[in-house]
Every structure is written in structure tokens, then in C-alpha cells.
Amino acid sequence: xxxVMTEAASTAAPLHQPSPxxxxxxxxxxxxxxxxxxxxxIVVFFLLLMAGSYTGLVAKNWSKExxxxxxxxxxxxxxxxxxxSKSAAADPQANVPYVxxxxxxxxxxxxxxxxxxxxxxxxxxxxxxxxxPFGGDxxxxxxxxxxxxxxxxxxxxxxxxxxxxxxxGTVLGALSGYLGxxxxxxLEWFYNVFTxxxxxxxxxxxAAVFGSSPALAEYKGVGMVVAILAxxxxxxxxxxxRAEYIKHASxxxxxxxxxxxxxxxxxxxxxxxxxxxxxxxxxLSQHVVxxxxxxxxxxxxxxxxxxxxxxxxxxxxxxxxxxxxGKWWQLAAAGLSMAVxxxxxxxxxxxxxxxxxxxxx
Amino acid sequence: MRTALAAALCxxxxxxxxxAAPAVKTLRHAFLNAETAFDPHAVSDIYSNAITxxxxxxxxxxxxxxxxxxxKPNTAAAxxxxxxxxxxFTFRLxxxxxxxxxxxxxxxxxxxxxxxxxxxxxxxxxPAVKSPWxxxxxxxxxxxxxxxAAAKKRGLFDYDAPIAGIETPDRxxxxxxxxxxxxxxxxVFATPQLGGxxxxxxxKYGADIGAHPVGTGPFRxxxxxxxxxxxxxxxxxxxxxxxxxxxxxxxxxxxxxLKMQKGKRLPMIDRIEVNIIEESQPRWLALQAGDLxxxxxxxxxxxxxxxxxxxxxxxxxxxxxxxxxxxxxxVYTYFNIDHPVVGGxxxxxxxxxxxxxxxxxxxxxxxxxxNGGAVKAESAIPPGAAGYDPAFRTAAFQYDPARxxxxxxxxxxxxxxxxxxxxxxxxxxxxxxxxxxxxxxxKQFNELWSKNLTAVGLRVRFNxxxxxxxxxxxxxxxxxxxxxxxxxxxxxxxxxxxxxxxxNAGQSNFANFRLPAFDALYDKARGMPASPERxxxxxxxxRLIAVYVxxxxxxxxxxxxxxxxxxxxxxxxxxxxxVWKYLDIDESKRGPRS
Numbered sequence: 024x025x026x027v028m029t030e031a032a033s034t035a036a037p038l039h040q041p042s043p044x045x046x047x048x049x050x051x052x053x054x055x056x057x058x059x060x061x062x063x064x065i066v067v068f069f070l071l072l073m074a075g076s077y078t079g080l081v082a083k084n085w086s087k088e089x090x091x092x093x094x095x096x097x098x099x100x101x102x103x104x105x106x107x108s109k110s111a112a113a114d115p116q117a118n119v120p121y122v123x124x125x126x127x128x129x130x131x132x133x134x135x136x137x138x139x140x141x142x143x144x145x146x147x148x149x150x151x152x153x154x155x156p157f158g159g160d161x162x163x164x165x166x167x168x169x170x171x172x173x174x175x176x177x178x179x180x181x182x183x184x185x186x187x188x189x190x191x192g193t194v195l196g197a198l199s200g201y202l203g204x205x206x207x208x209x210l211e212w213f214y215n216v217f218t219x220x221x222x223x224x225x226x227x228x229x230a231a232v233f234g235s236s237p238a239l240a241e242y243k244g245v246g247m248v249v250a251i252l253a254x255x256x257x258x259x260x261x262x263x264x265r266a267e268y269i270k271h272a273s274x275x276x277x278x279x280x281x282x283x284x285x286x287x288x289x290x291x292x293x294x295x296x297x298x299x300x301x302x303x304x305x306x307l308s309q310h311v312v313x314x315x316x317x318x319x320x321x322x323x324x325x326x327x328x329x330x331x332x333x334x335x336x337x338x339x340x341x342x343x344x345x346x347x348x349g350k351w352w353q354l355a356a357a358g359l360s361m362a363v364x365x366x367x368x369x370x371x372x373x374x375x376x377x378x379x380x381x382x383x384x
Numbered sequence: 385m386r387t388a389l390a391a392a393l394c395x396x397x398x399x400x401x402x403x404a405a406p407a408v409k410t411l412r413h414a415f416l417n418a419e420t421a422f423d424p425h426a427v428s429d430i431y432s433n434a435i436t437x438x439x440x441x442x443x444x445x446x447x448x449x450x451x452x453x454x455x456k457p458n459t460a461a462a463x464x465x466x467x468x469x470x471x472x473f474t475f476r477l478x479x480x481x482x483x484x485x486x487x488x489x490x491x492x493x494x495x496x497x498x499x500x501x502x503x504x505x506x507x508x509x510x511p512a513v514k515s516p517w518x519x520x521x522x523x524x525x526x527x528x529x530x531x532x533a534a535a536k537k538r539g540l541f542d543y544d545a546p547i548a549g550i551e552t553p554d555r556x557x558x559x560x561x562x563x564x565x566x567x568x569x570x571x572v573f574a575t576p577q578l579g580g581x582x583x584x585x586x587x588k589y590g591a592d593i594g595a596h597p598v599g600t601g602p603f604r605x606x607x608x609x610x611x612x613x614x615x616x617x618x619x620x621x622x623x624x625x626x627x628x629x630x631x632x633x634x635x636x637x638x639x640x641x642l643k644m645q646k647g648k649r650l651p652m653i654d655r656i657e658v659n660i661i662e663e664s665q666p667r668w669l670a671l672q673a674g675d676l677x678x679x680x681x682x683x684x685x686x687x688x689x690x691x692x693x694x695x696x697x698x699x700x701x702x703x704x705x706x707x708x709x710x711x712x713x714x715v716y717t718y719f720n721i722d723h724p725v726v727g728g729x730x731x732x733x734x735x736x737x738x739x740x741x742x743x744x745x746x747x748x749x750x751x752x753x754x755n756g757g758a759v760k761a762e763s764a765i766p767p768g769a770a771g772y773d774p775a776f777r778t779a780a781f782q783y784d785p786a787r788x789x790x791x792x793x794x795x796x797x798x799x800x801x802x803x804x805x806x807x808x809x810x811x812x813x814x815x816x817x818x819x820x821x822x823x824x825x826x827k828q829f830n831e832l833w834s835k836n837l838t839a840v841g842l843r844v845r846f847n848x849x850x851x852x853x854x855x856x857x858x859x860x861x862x863x864x865x866x867x868x869x870x871x872x873x874x875x876x877x878x879x880x881x882x883x884x885x886x887x888n889a890g891q892s893n894f895a896n897f898r899l900p901a902f903d904a905l906y907d908k909a910r911g912m913p914a915s916p917e918r919x920x921x922x923x924x925x926x927r928l929i930a931v932y933v934x935x936x937x938x939x940x941x942x943x944x945x946x947x948x949x950x951x952x953x954x955x956x957x958x959x960x961x962x963v964w965k966y967l968d969i970d971e972s973k974r975g976p977r978s
Contacts, residue, residue, distance in 0.1 A: 086835070092751075092752050105687050105688065106687055106755065116762050116774060116775075116776075116777050119762075119774070119775055119776075119777040120777070121778055121779045122777065122778050122927060122930075124778060124779075124780070124927055124930055124931050127901075127927060127931055128931045129731050129734060129931070130734065130735060130738070130791075130931075133794060136794060137787070137790055137791060138790075140790035140791075140793055140794055141784075141786050141787045141789075141790040143790075144786040144789050145786075146785055146786050161752060161828070162752065162831070162835075329834075329846075330827065330830040330831050330846060331831070331834045331835070331838065340824065340827075341824070343665055343824070344664060344665050344684045344685075344824055347665055347668060347669070347684075347685060347688075348684070348685060348687075348688045
């Protein structure tokens with residue numbers, strides 16, 4: 024009996040099925056990684072939290088003083104709170120009548136108008152709660168809302184600064200490693216100048232330049248922190264990416280790309296970059312953590328987030344003094360949030376590296 | 385090995401070779417801000433002053449235990465003879481007082497003479513010194529201002545040229561003549577700025593004199609790591625002085641110290657180690673652990689250390705003792721009256737400053753930031769200082785955000801562009817620039833200022849720098865708004881009010897407040913003894929402050945001092961930053977150091 028190809032068999036196996044791309048394969052491999060998926064969910068949750076906080080959907084009223092000073096967490100309702108149990112202000116002269124200033128006051132002719140305008144302004148006092156779900160800070164603000172709002176600043180600073188530093192480091196590393204020659208020498212010299220200065224001193228130098236510039240005074244705050252960290256944090260990434268590009272530049276697939284007429288730019292960023300992306304991703308994750316911590320230092324030096332804002336860094340700085348008087352909840356809220364995000368981010372990066380590594384199938 | 389065994393034997397592990405040497409009595413203390421230097425005429429911060437006070441000897445001093453503070457002779461044989469209607473002070477020095485050894489003396493013992501005090505007075509006038517204490521003598525001593533002006537013109541101060549108001553008729557007599565009667569001038573002779581200073585030392589070290597303080601006081605500088613550590617050692621050649629004091633008969637604590645210490649030779653401790661610990665938490669932990677012998681409880685922890693005003697049991701169990709009292713000081717925020725945004729004496733600028741004063745929540749300052757460790761200030765003069773009036777209170781320095789908003793509206797500071805913040809009356813953007821230091825306590829004040837000012841629609845920006853840098857900028861008149869504290873140099877309200885006296889602009893008058901009416905009252909009060917009439921003039925000056933608001937008086941701090949049981953005879957003095965000369969240490973009570 025001769026073999027006969029059936030109609031069904033011929034249609035089930037198409038002749039030109041496209042092979043899955045790098046990112047499709049990576050996504051398939053990531054989906055199989057349970058730890059990676061859990062980490063991804065956590066990171067996405069924090070990113071959504073950041074977006075929600077930014078748009079005002081969550082933690083909009085974080086700065087509202089709703090509790091007494093250091094309000095206890097609800098599950099510690101009966102615990103003593105010396106700081107929150109104060110009565111009226113210590114003003115020994117509170118009942119003394121005011122002295123008259125009208126005979127020397129340039130504003131005296133308008134006293135009546137002033138009083139009339141004052142009478143039209145209503146100031147409402149919010150009653151303060153003795154306890155809050157996870158406690159309050161010194162000013163009676165809800166620590167959970169503060170941690171959510173702090174996440175917005177910290178994740179933004181960490182992610183954006185790390186992303187920018189990675190981009191700078193990768194582009195410069197690629198140029199130096201791939202092109203070499205005089206461009207490579209110049210970039211190496213530039214890198215050596217940066218790394219010859221201790222990291223913290225370099226941050227301080229940038230901070231001093233930015234801080235003393237009247238032109239930049241308006242932009243003090245989160246944007247400046249991101250700029251300082253990005254401009255000082257690219258060197259490690261540059262060094263690693265450069266080494267990878269030197270290694271890959273002479274490989275067969277690059278020569279094949281050259282043979283089919285791919286430009287330098289295409290070879291560098293379309294062919295080689297995906298093969299070194301795991302290095303960039305690992306560096307990115309490490310720098311996110313590093314920059315979240317660096318933000319604390321800059322905030323302490325007056326170049327971090329403004330006083331009317333909050334970040335995990337400023338929360339941890341405040342908690343430093345609070346721990347001694349037994350107020351641990353701000354440290355717990357900021358510390359736990361930070362630990363969960365950082366761990367999840369590191370694990371996700373690890374999984375992504377595995378998923379993206381072409382040698383791991 | 386043999387060497388080690390011999391050492392072990394000799395150190396008493398097996399038996400003592402000789403009688404053990406007496407333990408070196410070392411006092412350990414911390415400053416919360418770095419010192420600047422130790423030239424008493426050039427430095428103005430209390431930390432540097434605390435050191436110069438231990439090294440230099442003024443003619444007069446305050447009794448350690450008398451309350452209220454009482455002047456008594458120090459290197460002078462007696463209080464000065466005051467003649468010529470209160471305009472001439474004649475001091476006679478105790479002979480036989482010598483400077484601590486220094487290479488400047490070429491191996492010779494150098495006796496303290498009246499010329500050394502005359503030199504100190506002259507040095508205040510030297511423009512090259514740029515003394516922040518010039519106001520002590522400016523416009524006061526006969527011939528002094530002329531010498532100052534001539535030196536400015538020539539670019540060099542002639543220390544040999546006579547000044548009519550500073551005379552030394554003999555080796556041990558100093559005569560100072562004033563242009564007019566000044567009843568507070570006597571207090572100047574009890575400040576470290578008027579300690580005897582040897583001219584040859586200043587000339588030897590030149591610009592580096594701040595690192596080489598040489599005086600006749602109880603201690604000498606042994607080691608100085610700038611902004612880190614200061615070590616003082618007992619001045620081996622210190623004059624024969626024994627502990628004595630005059631506490632009030634009903635002052636049991638003072639009487640107990642007197643009974644315990646009377647007749648002991650001063651100083652009683654051998655060495656003082658002062659570390660700079662700027663952050664509150666490590667300072668407080670070091671204090672609790674016994675790494676510091678005494679100190680003020682940082683405001684963050686004052687509530688926990690003194691719950692209900694009494695020393696906390698966890699501190700009492702360590703044998704620690706506590707003292708709580710309102711200091712003779714003032715925490716205030718000044719506006720630079722020369723500043724283009726917040727300065728000026730026009731009604732709208734006055735209204736802006738008044739609104740800022742009304743927007744500030746004084747109760748939260750006291751209760752939340754200071755944990756109850758302060759009392760609200762109602763005027764520029766603190767309790768305890770002559771001229772303080774407990775019946776003085778104005779509506780200008782009360783928290784009233786509604787009045788603040790109404791005043792800003794009335795003065796034309798309105799939100800024109802709808803961004804939630806007010807603009808200047810001419811429509812230009814308005815941002816208040818406040819200066820501060822990058823530490824956790826100031827951050828809390830900035831938070832309070834920020835929320836209070838935002839609540840009334842004023843935008844504020846904080847410029848943070850080290851205190852020393854801010855101090856320089858303030859002297860140069862470059863800051864707009866800065867929160868400061870002033871501790872009394874002497875127990876008179878004039879010491880606080882002089883900070884707003886027009887001629888002191890650029891020195892102690894950081895606000896650059898020049899109001900003829902204020903200056904006239906100040907001039908008049910200076911020539912009067914403490915009296916109800918003078919108090920009325922002080923009250924008038926306080927009324928002018930409330931109207932023009934060059935300052936916002938915020939609080940008088942409550943000191944919460946704790947000390948360990950091995951520190952003997954400690955009692956905080958209302959005027960002295962330190963009282964090391966009068967302290968003793970019982971090293972046997974000190975535990976092993978970690």
C-alpha cells in the first residue's frame with residue numbers, strides 16, 4: 024500500500040510557520056517561572072500604586088493630620104501615648120490681655136476692614152483620632168497613606184534614575200566597546216575621571232553645583248535627585264556593557280549581520296544589545312535599590328524631596344528618632360514596603376535575565 | 385614574653401609594684417554643632433564660646449549657685465569702683481596670675497596684667513578682627529570709635545596709640561571711661577570676649593590665633609580635630625582658687641552642692657573631651673549609655689525623659705538626676721529688612737511679615753516639635769532677664785490663620801494665577817526663602833512652616849546649609865528669613881534688644897532693622913538703671929517689634945538636663961554654657977566604657 028498524504032495532514036502543517044521572536048520566547052519562559060510571575064505581580068502592583076498615587080486616586084489626603092501625635096495603631100488601642108496625650112499649649116501668659124498697638128501701627132487705619140475680612144474666613148478644625156489603622160506619625164498623619172505616597176516618590180526616583188543611568192551607561196558602553204579606537208579611548212578617559220572621585224563625593228559635588236545654581240533653584244526636588252543620581256550612577260553599567268560589546272563584536276552573528284549589510288547602529292543596538300540585555304537588566308535592578316537608598320542621603324542634605332513631600336527615605340530618616348521612644352510603625356511601614364518591592368524587583372530581574380538569555384532554552 | 389609577664393606583674397595582675405596612680409578625671413560632653421575657632425573676639429557661636437570661656441579669664445564672673453545670677457570678682461580683686469556718675473569703671477587685678485605656658489612666652493612665666501585686658505578691649509575695635517562683639521563697646525568707650533574709624537581709614541589698627549577711655553595707670557589697674565552712663569556695661573567684663581589676652585601670642589600666631597588660644601583660665605586646649613573633637617586639659621599653672629558660692633538660704637539643692645564642694649581647689653577635673661554629635665539620636669543614646677557625662681535631652685526625647693515633668697524611671701534607675709527649667713533664651717525667626725521680598729517698612733511688607741507671624745502655629749512648635757520642652761514667647765525678652773514683663777502679650781504673635789489670610793488679602797497679596805499660592809501685590813510671583821540646616825530637628829520646623837504658610841497661600845522654599853555657612857551669609861545680609869536662637873550673655877533684656885538696634889546692623893542685628901524710634905528708645909534705656917521706667921522703654925521696644933515684625937519671637941526653650949551619678953556638683957547656670965570649672969568626677973562610680 025502506498026502512502027497517501029491526506030488533506031487533513033497537509034493543512035495541519037503549514038509550510039511557512041514564523042519562528043517565535045526573542046521577546047515571545049522570553050515571555051513564554053517567564054510564564055513558566057512561578058517565582059518570576061509572583062515577583063512581576065508585586066512589581067506591577069507597586070507600579071499601579073505609584074500611578075494611583077500620582078493621579079490622586081489613592082493616598083490623596085496623605086498629608087492630612089487625622090490623628091493625635093504618634094497615634095497608636097488600632098491593634099494597640101490601649102497603649103500609652105505620652106506624645107499624643109498633651110493638652111493645651113504651654114503658654115503661661117495665655118490669659119493675659121493683648122497690649123494695644125493702634126497708636127504706633129501703620130495698619131491701624133484698616134483695623135476695621137481687617138476684622139470684617141477675618142470674620143468672613145472660616146477655619147475648621149478636624150477632630151483627631153486616638154488610633155489609626157497602622158498608627159500615625161509625629162504630626163498625626165496616617166502612616167499607611169504616607170507609605171503609599173512615599174512609594175510614589177521612591178519608586179519614581181529609583182526607577183527613573185536607574186533607567187536613565189542604564190541608558191547612559193549602555194549607550195556609552197556600546198560605543199566604547201564596539202567602536203573602540205579614539206572614541207573608545209576618549210570614553211575610557213571620561214569614565215576614569217568619574218570613577219577616580221569617590222561616589223558620595225561625586226554626588227555631593229553635583230548636588231552642590233545644582234544646589235547653588237540660581238537657574239536651577241526652581242527645580243529643586245525630585246527631578247534634581249533623579250538627575251544627580253543618573254549622572255553619577257552610570258559608570259558601573261558602562262564598564263560591564265563595554266566588556267560585553269568587545270566580546271560580542273567579533274562573534275559570528277555580528278559578522279553575519281555585517282555581511283548582509285547591517286549598519287553599525289543596527290549591529291550595536293538590534294543585534295548585540297538583546298544579547299547583553301541581561302547584564303543591563305541586572306544592573307538596572309541593582310541601581311533601583313541603590314538609588315532608593317541614595318535618595319535618603321540627598322534628602323538629608325537638603326537636595327532630596329521637598330519638606331512638603333514624602334518618600335520612603337524621609338520616612339526612614341524620621342523613624343530613626345522615633346524608634347528610641349518606641350514608635351516603630353513608621354519604620355515598619357516604610358521598611359516593609361521597601362523590602363517587598365526591592366526583593367520582588369530583584370527576583371523579577373533574575374527571572375527576566377534567565378528568560379532573555381538565549382543560551383537558556 | 386618576659387616583657388609581657390613583667391608588665392602584667394607591674395600592672396597589678398599578680399601584685400602591685402607601686403601605689404596606683406590616681407585616675408585621670410575625664411569629663412565627656414558633646415556639642416550639637418561644630419565649633420568655629422577659639423579666638424574669643426572673632427567667634428560668636430555658643431560652642432566656641434564655651435571653650436574660650438574655659439580658657440580665658442574675664443575680670444568678673446557669675447556666682448555658680450546664686451539665683452538670680454550675681455556678679456562677683458574673678459581675676460579682679462573686687463568689683464569695680466564705679467565713679468563719674470556711672471561712666472568710669474576702675475578694676476584692680478589680683479597679682480600673681482599667670483598665662484598657661486606657650487612658645488610665644490619663650491620659656492618665661494607670663495603674668496596677667498591690666499594691659500592684657502586693655503589689649504582685649506582694643507582688639508574689639510580692630511577692623512581686621514571683624515569682631516561680632518564690637519557692639520559691646522561701639523559708641524560706648526571714650527575714643528574707641530575714633531580709633532576704629534582711623535584703623536578703617538589706614539587699613540591697620542594701631543595698638544600702641546592711646547585710647548582716652550582705656551587706661552592702665554599701673555600694672556594691675558584698668559580704667560575704662562564711657563561716653564555716657566551704661567548700666568549694663570559691667571556685664572561685658574564677665575564675658576569670655578573680655579578675658580585677658582596676651583598680645584605676643586596673637587602676634588606670634590597671626591591669622592591662626594583661632595587655633596592657639598592661650599589664657600589664664602582653668603583649662604588649656606590640648607587637642608583639636610576641627611568639627612570633630614576638642615580636648616581640654618587642666619591648666620597646671622592655674623591660680624589658687626577654691627570652690628565657693630552663695631546659694632540662697634532656701635535653695636536646698638544649691639546648699640547641698642556648696643556643702644559638698646566648698647573649699648576644694650579648682651578645677652577638680654583633669655581633662656575634658658568634647659565630641660561634636662549633630663544628630664539627636666546618637667547624642668541621646670550616648671548620654672544614656674554613659675558615654676557622655678551630662679547633657680541636654682534632645683527635644684525629640686524630652687517627653688520620654690521627663691514624662692509629666694519628672695525624670696523617667698528608666699533614667700532614675702541608672703542613678704541619673706535631672707533638672708528642668710526655662711532658659712534665658714529666645715528662639716525667633718528674623719526677616720532681613722533689607723531684603724527685596726520680605727524687607728522694607730511699607731504697609732504691605734509689614735502686612736506680609738505680620739501675616740507670616742499669624743500663620744505660625746506656636747502651640748505645635750511647643751507641643752509637637754519640642755515635646756513640651758519650651759514655653760511660648762510673647763516678646764523678645766525671656767523670663768529671668770531684667771525687663772521681662774509677664775503681662776506683655778500682643779495679638780501679633782498668636783496663631784490665627786484667618787487673620788493672616790484676611791491681612792494678606794487686604795494688603796493685595798492675592799492668588800492671581802489660580803495656582804493656590806498668592807502673588808505679590810504687583811502680580812509678580814512670590815516665594816518666601818527660608819534658610820535652615822540639614823538636620824532632623826530643623827526639618828520638623830520646616831515642615832511646620834511649610835504647612836502653616838501653605839495654609840494661608842504663601843509659597844515657601846527652604847535653602848539648607850551648615851549653620852556656619854548660614855551664619856556667614858546672615859552677617860553679609862544675604863538671607864531673607866532664618867530661624868535662630870539667642871542665649872543671654874548677661875541677664876538683661878537689653879542683651880536681646882540690642883540685636884535690633886540700628887547701629888548693630890551687620891553685626892548682631894542680622895535683621896538689619898533700622899527704625900529711628902526703636903533706636904531712640906534703646907539709647908535712652910541704656911543710660912538707665914534697671915527700674916520700672918526702663919521696663920516701660922523695653923515694653924515700647926517690644927511693641928515696635930510686634931508692629932514691624934523684624935522678628936517673630938517663638939519660644940523660650942526649656943532645658944531638660946540629665947547627668948550621671950559620677951558627675952559631682954553639677955547644676956546648670958542660667959548664663960554659662962558650661963560650668964566645667966566647678967565640677968568633680970567620682971571615677972569609682974563610672975561603669976566600664978563600652
